[in-house]
Structure formats: structure tokens, C-alpha cells
Amino acid sequence: MSKRDNWAGSAVLAGAAAIGSAALAAALLYSSRRKEKAQKVVVKTPLGDAPETD
Secondary structure: HHHHHHHHHHHHHHHHHHHHHHHOOOOOOOOHHHHHHHHHHHHHOOOOOOOOOO
């Protein structure tokens, strides 16, 4: 039974590591996309230059 418990523990540890790394990757992708969207909004809005109209 010792070998089976050891194998199960290793499988749980590997599964937890895989889930943790996937969660970390998802968090990094989410934050980088939010940052890109925030920068696009700043670039699109003119701060000091008003368009000339007739």
C-alpha cells in the first residue's frame, strides 16, 4: 500500500502544479490585455489638441 499512496500523492502534486501554472498563465494574459486596452484608450483621446472646425 505504501507504493500506491506514494503514487497517488505524486499524481495530486503534479495535478496541483499543472492547475497552478495554468492559473498563473491566465492571470498574466488577462493583465496584459487589460493594460493594452487602457493604453489604446489613452492614445485615442486627444488631450490638448482640439480639432479645427469651420
